[in-house]
Amino acid sequence: MRRIFKNPVLQFFTAVTLAGTAISSSAADADAVNDRETQQQQTSENTMQQHPYVGMWVTDDGRVRHELLANGRYDEARGSRESAYQGRYDVTGSHIEYWDDTGFTADGDFVDGNTLHHGGMVLRRK
16 A cells, blocks of 8 residues: 555544445445345235235144244144144245245145145145
8 A cells, every 4th residue: 555644643544534434335235235135024024914825724623723924934733732843834826835944844735715735634714
């Protein structure tokens, strides 16, 4: 770096100013990335909240209960075991894919607005 100022005080203030500008710039970049990620997450959650399949789905005997949450997660209860399985899900058209937090995967199909076929079971909207 070429010396612009011979006075050490001016050199110091110039270095501090340049360093501050670089830090401010990278902080602003990080803020912009965080803002974009927050907006994408909110858009995704808003889309899920409006999704027609969000809510509780239950077998006729009440033994299996799937709660499809608005944030793209699900919570499945089996018998007296609450939260037996939890994970994320994605709906494309009338098809649903599940990814359990333990790595298990499953899928199903909504045959109408109130009936879900999943793993040999029939679940109905509650």
